[in-house]
Amino acid sequence: MPIFKPLNTRIYKKPNKVVTPDVIYWKKLGDPVLVKEFGPIDYIDFSPLEPHHFAVTCSVRVQVYNPITKLVVKNLSRFRENAYGATFRNDGKLLCSGSAESVVKLFDVSSKSLLRLFKGHTAEVHRTFFVEDRPQIISYSDDKSVKVWDISTEKEIVTYSEHTDYVRAGAVNPIMPDITISGGYDGVVKMYDARVGASILTAQHDAPVESVLFLPSGGIFLSCGGTDIKIWDMMGAKLLGSVSQHHKTITCMRLASDNKRLLSGSLDRHVKIYDTSNFEVVHTLTYPNSILSLGVSRNDDTVVAGLVDGLVCVSRREEDKEEDEAKKMSSFKYNAKKTTLQPTADLVVSSTEMGIQAKYDRKLKKFQYNKAFETVMASYVINKTPHVTMTVLQELQRRKCLHRVFEQLEHRYMLLLLTFFVRGISDVTFSRPLIPMIHMFMDIWESKLDTLPLEIVKKVIELSHMVTLENDILDQFSVLEGSLQMIVAASRASETPKDPLQKLNLMPSEEAQKKLVLNLT
Structure with missing residues (x-):
């Protein structure tokens, strides 16, 4: 039976800082x-x-x-x-x-x-x-x-x-x-x-x-x-x-x-x-x-x-631990007469490592997708480890069962999911994979909004405002990008050669001129 591979939730962690000799030196301060x-x-x-x-x-x-x-x-x-x-x-x-x-x-x-x-x-x-x-x-x-x-x-x-x-x-x-x-x-x-x-x-x-x-x-x-x-x-x-x-x-x-x-x-x-x-x-x-x-x-x-x-x-x-060990070894006096080493046979002990699986991994292993979703929708998981919630949502999407989970949502989990959408849509790490999930959610529940509680409707309106705000920011970045491209183009134009033949790349190179002179002679 194949071993179940747990989800990799480290993909959203920030890269480690560059460790320089100065960092190592000053980190030694207790x-x-x-x-x-x-x-x-x-x-x-x-x-x-x-x-x-x-x-x-x-x-x-x-x-x-x-x-x-x-x-x-x-x-x-x-x-x-x-x-x-x-x-x-x-x-x-x-x-x-x-x-x-x-x-x-x-x-x-x-x-x-x-x-x-x-x-x-x-x-x-x-x-x-x-x-x-x-x-x-x-x-x-x-x-x-x-x-x-x-x-x-x-x-x-x-x-x-x-x-x-x-x-x-x-x-x-x-x-x-x-x-x-x-x-x-x-x-x-x-x-x-x-x-x-x-x-x-x-x-x-x-x-x-x-x-x-x-x-x-x-x-x-x-x-x-x-x-x-x-x-x-x-x-x-x-x-x-x-x-x-x-x-x-x-x-x-x-x-x-x-x-x-x-x-x-x-x-x-x-x-x-x-x-x-x-x-x-x-x-x-x-x-x-x-x-x-x-x-x-x-x-x-x-x-x-x-x-x-x-x-x-x-x-x-x-002080470095290696230096301390070296000092201890140098101060240790070995007495060969009092110490005798007895030969012993090698002993091989077989051991099996049993890793502790996360709760959502156990649910996914049993194909209990709704319970795996509910596990990562707890408020403490969303607030402290949002990358775990995002990883499980992507795994459900990869298994093509996220649509079914969204259809069977209870109101309390729907409110938590919308809260996660509102927070994540403005995060560069989460915004790209969240967009298709938001589309999927709205396709399922758009026609049923009038049957949902008022607090969920308010959260949908808040999500709409956040999406509009993100679109406005992207438009401003597009304008800024266009302005920067114009500045770069103008700077390149000022560096072009004054000779019109060189500007049009019609001026032959020095090697081509030498070959032409040799052919004429």
């Missing part, structure tokens, strides 16, 4: 561990030294976490008001932070003691950074100014006051420490030179700037604000390009993978990962709420996102 804080996470910064602790600035404290245990190892709470933008020095021993107290504070990470207090701002200080290889700190404040401080004397070195709104973003050039940029809520990015003591460049971002970033070469910088990331050349503030992959405000940017990848976090709950060579998106990370801050460890082992609801999402890279 599920994020959620740590709850007391307020929105303002800033996250990783220590450059192993084990790469990260500082989370939130509410009235700065907490230093261990990325492996996800536990707090240091708690800097010398704040009376909110703390902002805590960052590590390049040796990981010192940490500076702004605050709502209009001061900049410098801490010793190991002892948690407050070393310096820089006073001079008149409003909240949201971003602070150490200057590479110099005993200086740069602060960016809501008083529309940027200040450079000397750590040893706590004195202000220079002040730049050229913004007209809050300054909430800044960065120091990694190659030239004298160069720094600031981004303000006035939609302007300013570049300053400490040797001149004033602004040397202005770039118009045209949206409140949330974050700025230098690329490692130092000649290109990025600014993000609104839904755009803009790429600027430092020489002349020339706009090199603009990237718009988010649909809500971009709040933070970070470099990763040895500065070959750029990460941007947004209020749309997504972190986009770009290739810095062409700024194309190579992967996307999704989080449960809007993202305010982002941090990436130097070796990409840990990615931390700070959310607006006070959650810190810590994603740690998982």
